Amino acid sequence: MNTTSLPKPNSMEFDIHAKLKAANxxxxxxYAVHPHDKGFDxxxxxxxxxxxxxxxxxRxxxxxxxxxxxxxxxxxxxDAKKIIDDHPDIKKMFSVS
Incomplete structure (x- = not known):
């Protein structure tokens, strides 16, 4: 597993496919939505x-x-930051005390 952080592009549009490939x-x-995922976005x-x-x-x-x-x-x-920011219970996981 690659443990180095990949730089976030500043002026280019984010490409998850390129990041997945670069990080191996x-x-x-x-993955497919399952019945227990009903109502989750x-x-x-x-x-x-x-x-x-x-x-x-x-989703x-x-x-x-x-x-x-x-x-x-x-x-x-x-986009990921916006999703995290919209869910305070998740956002607090990243807060430094």
Whole structure:
């Protein structure tokens, strides 16, 4: 697993496909919605293998599609930050005491 942080492009449009490929990441680009996901528009997933990593998925019809994966809030793309900001219970996970 690649443990280095990838730089976030400043002037280019964010491309999750390029980030997945560059990181040789384990995250899936999308997965099917299951019956227990009824009513949910987002999934926030975490892994902890050596260090914590997060992924935000957005529901598009019958699939959850990867918005971004990151190790800290600052590394997240703008779309992922907006989703996190709209959910205070998730946002507080990134707050430093």
């Amino acid at each position: 990441s384990h995250w899936s680009y999308c 987002y999934q926030f997933n975490t892994t902890f293998v050596g260090e914590m990593e997060f992924a935000v998925y957005e 598009i019809e019958n699939y959850f599609v990867l918005v971004d994966f990151f190790k800290s809030y600052d590394e997240a793309c703008d």
